[in-house]
Amino acid sequence: MQHYTAEDITKMVNDENVEFICLMFTDINGIIKNVEVPVSQLDKVLANKITFDGSSIDGFTRIEESDMLLHPDLSTWLIFPWGEEHGKVARLICDIYKSDGTPFEGDPRVNLKRVIKKMEKMGYTNFNIGSEPEFFLFNRDEQGNPTLHLNDDGSYFDFSPVDLGVNVRKDIVLVLEKMGFEVEASHHEVAPGQQEIDFKYQDALSAADSIETFKLVVKTIARKNNLYATFMPKPVQGINGSGMHINMSLFKGDDNIFDDPNDMLSDTAKEFMSGVLKHARALTAINNPTVNSYKRLVPGFEAPTYIAWASKNRSPLIRVPAASGKSKRIEIRSVDPTTNPYLAIACILDAGLDGIDKNYELMPEVKDNIYHMSDEERREEGIVDLPSTLHNALKALRKDEYVQQSLGKDLTNSLFAAKNAEWARYQQTVSQWERDTYMSQY
Numbered sequence: 001m002q003h004y005t006a007e008d009i010t011k012m013v014n015d016e017n018v019e020f021i022c023l024m025f026t027d028i029n030g031i032i033k034n035v036e037v038p039v040s041q042l043d044k045v046l047a048n049k050i051t052f053d054g055s056s057i058d059g060f061t062r063i064e065e066s067d068m069l070l071h072p073d074l075s076t077w078l079i080f081p082w083g084e085e086h087g088k089v090a091r092l093i094c095d096i097y098k099s100d101g102t103p104f105e106g107d108p109r110v111n112l113k114r115v116i117k118k119m120e121k122m123g124y125t126n127f128n129i130g131s132e133p134e135f136f137l138f139n140r141d142e143q144g145n146p147t148l149h150l151n152d153d154g155s156y157f158d159f160s161p162v163d164l165g166v167n168v169r170k171d172i173v174l175v176l177e178k179m180g181f182e183v184e185a186s187h188h189e190v191a192p193g194q195q196e197i198d199f200k201y202q203d204a205l206s207a208a209d210s211i212e213t214f215k216l217v218v219k220t221i222a223r224k225n226n227l228y229a230t231f232m233p234k235p236v237q238g239i240n241g242s243g244m245h246i247n248m249s250l251f252k253g254d255d256n257i258f259d260d261p262n263d264m265l266s267d268t269a270k271e272f273m274s275g276v277l278k279h280a281r282a283l284t285a286i287n288n289p290t291v292n293s294y295k296r297l298v299p300g301f302e303a304p305t306y307i308a309w310a311s312k313n314r315s316p317l318i319r320v321p322a323a324s325g326k327s328k329r330i331e332i333r334s335v336d337p338t339t340n341p342y343l344a345i346a347c348i349l350d351a352g353l354d355g356i357d358k359n360y361e362l363m364p365e366v367k368d369n370i371y372h373m374s375d376e377e378r379r380e381e382g383i384v385d386l387p388s389t390l391h392n393a394l395k396a397l398r399k400d401e402y403v404q405q406s407l408g409k410d411l412t413n414s415l416f417a418a419k420n421a422e423w424a425r426y427q428q429t430v431s432q433w434e435r436d437t438y439m440s441q442y
Helices: 006-016 039-046 108-121 166-178 204-224 267-278 280-287 341-358 375-381 390-399 401-407 409-427 432-438
Strands: 018-026 032-038 050-053 067-072 088-098 126-140 146-150 183-188 194-199 227-230 244-252 330-332
Touching: 006 018, 006 039, 006 088, 018 039, 018 067, 018 108, 032 039, 032 050, 032 204, 039 050, 039 067, 088 108, 108 204, 108 341, 126 204, 126 341, 146 227, 166 183, 166 194, 166 204, 194 204, 204 227, 204 341, 244 267, 244 341, 267 280, 267 330, 267 341, 280 341, 280 390, 280 401, 280 409, 341 401, 390 401, 390 409, 401 409
Parallel strands: 018 088
Antiparallel strands: 018 032, 050 067, 067 088, 126 146, 126 194, 126 227, 126 244, 183 194, 244 330
16 A cells, blocks of 8 residues: 555655546445546645535435545555546545535445544454455447446356457456556456456455455446446356455455464354354345345356355365465455445444354364255254345344444444345345236246
C-alpha cells in the first residue's frame, strides 16, 4: 500500500496532466459508485469537502439525512491507463462520512475498518487475503448488447486456439500491472468462456479495494475487445458457475500465526476456522448475496454445499491448501464474485475472531468425498448443508446475532431490506421453465 500525501497527489496531477478525478465508493450490493470531478476541484477533494446525495444510493441513508461527504483514502490513488481522449482520469476510493463529520456506519468500507480495529485490539496486525475471482466472457451482438453465446469452447487450463479468451486475459493482466497489481497467474477455467486471474495476497482493506478495482478493469477491457464480462455466479445452466475463493491468514508482525511446523494448522488457525464454520450459514447471506448465487451452490459443479473442512478433499466449505510458513492459509470456497468484498471480508474475519475468543470445538476433518456420503453418514459426521436459497440464507442471518453485529445495525437493516425485496421479486417472476413444465400438463 502506497502512503501518498496531499502534496504527492497534487504533484502527480500536474506531472501527469490529469484532468478528472473519480471519487469511488461501494454501495450495499457491492456495486461501484462514482462522483467524477474536474481537477480544478482537487483542493476540495483533498479537504474532504465533496458532498453527494446519499439518499440516492442503495442502503445508504434516508432522504432527510441525505447530505454525505466523501473522504478519499489517499493510498488508493491511481491513474487509469485508458480513456485519455478528454485527458487522463485518476481515481481515489473514498470512505463515507456524515454531515457532522463522523464516519457513516452504513458504509461497507468504514465497517471493514471497524472490524480490522477490533482485530488489532486483540493483538493481530494483518488479515491477509488472496482472492480468486472467476468470470465469463460472452460475445456481443451488432448493436453491442451482450448475447448468451460464450466466446470459446475451452476448458480448464486450455490454450489457444481453443481458448479465445487468452488475448483478453493478457490485456487485462497488462492493465492490472500498470495499475500496480502483482498478478500471479491467469488461465482458462473449467467451463466454456470462463476465466480466472489471480493476484498477490494483500491486507484485508487493500484486498477489498483490489477486488472492486479488478471487476472494473475486467469489464472495461472486455468491452474494448467487443466482449461482455460478467461476474454473475451461474449465467449458463449445466456448466460450472463462477466462484471467488478467499484464501486467508492472520499475522502478528512478520509471523503467520496460522502456521505450525509440527501440525497442519496452528491452534489459533483451528480456533479461527471453528468460528467461521459455526457462523457459516449466516455468512452465506453475505458471501452469496443473490438469487442466482444458489444456482451455483449445487452438487456436481465443484462448488461446496456442505459445512465441513479438509486438507486434500475439495468437496467441503473450507480447504487447507498444502503450504507452510508465510503461505500457510485456509481457503473458504463458497464465496462468489457478486459478494460485496468489504462485507464478506469483515464478516469472515469477525467470525474467525469469535472462534479465537470462544474456542468453539472444531469438527473433525472430513477425508471422504462428501458428495458420495449418504444422508446418514453426513449426520454421523456432524455435516450440515449450506442454505439452499437466498431466502434460507437470510433466515440463518436473522438467527445469528453475532454476524449481524459484524455488519452493524445500519448495514444489517440495509441488507435485509435490499435482499428481501430481491427475493420477493424473484418469487413473483414466472420463469420459462414453469411455462414449459406446467402449461401443457395442467
